Amino acid sequence: MPTEIAPRDRLIVALDLPGVADAEAMITRLGDRVTFYKIGMELTYAGGLGLAERLAADGKHVFMDLKLHDIPTTVERATRQIAKLGARFLTVHGFSQSMKAALAGADGSSLELLAVTVMTSYDDADLAAAGYAMGVKELVAKRAVQAKEIGIHGLILSPEETQLVRPLVGPDVQLVTPGIRPAGSDVGDQKRIMTPALAIAGGADRLVVGRPVTGAADPAAAAEAIVADIASAVALVGKTNRS
Numbered sequence: 314m315p316t317e318i319a320p321r322d323r324l325i326v327a328l329d330l331p332g333v334a335d336a337e338a339m340i341t342r343l344g345d346r347v348t349f350y351k352i353g354m355e356l357t358y359a360g361g362l363g364l365a366e367r368l369a370a371d372g373k374h375v376f377m378d379l380k381l382h383d384i385p386t387t388v389e390r391a392t393r394q395i396a397k398l399g400a401r402f403l404t405v406h407g408f409s410q411s412m413k414a415a416l417a418g419a420d421g422s423s424l425e426l427l428a429v430t431v432m433t434s435y436d437d438a439d440l441a442a443a444g445y446a447m448g449v450k451e452l453v454a455k456r457a458v459q460a461k462e463i464g465i466h467g468l469i470l471s472p473e474e475t476q477l478v479r480p481l482v483g484p485d486v487q488l489v490t491p492g493i494r495p496a497g498s499d500v501g502d503q504k505r506i507m508t509p510a511l512a513i514a515g516g517a518d519r520l521v522v523g524r525p526v527t528g529a530a531d532p533a534a535a536a537e538a539i540v541a542d543i544a545s546a547v548a549l550v551g552k553t554n555r556s
């Protein structure tokens with residue numbers, strides 16, 4: 314795990330909120346505690362592209378979680394448009410055609426692509442029901458290796474797979490994990506989860522957290538507590554690596 318990423322920059326807050334005004338109010342409440350925001354489908358379809366541009370212009374890191382997957386020409390052209398927003402990350406589903414097309418669309422920009430391996434709301438039974446002849450771990454590993462070979466910058470996976478995947482992709486592919494649940498918080502629709510500290514200790518580079526922050530009575534305190542957990546896990550991993 315690269316220890317040079319500041320603990321605060323390892324937390325990505327998912328702005329899964331119904332409108333731009335709600336998102337702006339949340340950003341104001343979180344203030345300087347949060348440096349990295351994720352804008353997904355809900356907020357994008359509610360007019361969030363302008364907010365993404367404003368956040369990037371204000372110096373925040375922006376992650377567009379649009380999970381592109383279409384014919385290659387469409388993915389390439391959509392990626393080229395998104396690259397103009399000034400966002401740092403964009404997700405694409407981990408299928409070879411889409412990953413290659415997204416890389417072509419991002420060419421010449423600073424946009425980094427993250428390939429979604431297997432959604433964190435899926436378990437082995439969900440994959441079987443969808444017609445896959447392999448379980449979550451095998452499919453995550455297969456897609457991770459393909460993504461690395463294609464030149465994708467990072468992966469979306471659950472914290473349960475980071476230790477399996479890191480040796481397969483090497484140190485430079487960023488491992489970004491949703492499915493984060495501080496102890497005692499609602500699991501909701503997530504199936505492959507871990508606490509912030511355990512996820513970092515297991516090798517995640519950055520954590521995506523939505524409802525445990527934005528649904529908390531005090532979102533700023535919830536974010537600060539997660540950053541503190543991340544910082545202690547980073548310190549522990551640093552000590553272990555040195556010993």
Ligand SMILES: O=c1ccn([C@@H]2O[C@H](COP(=O)(O)O)[C@@H](O)[C@H]2O)c(=O)[nH]1
Pocket residue numbers: 327329353378429431432433434469470491492493501503521522523524525
């Ligand atoms: O496999 C995936 C890919 C993306 N997500 C997104 O992350 C957040 C998680 O939100 P929580 O409220 O912390 O569950 C959400 O925006 C998802 O779209 C994911 O959960 N799993």
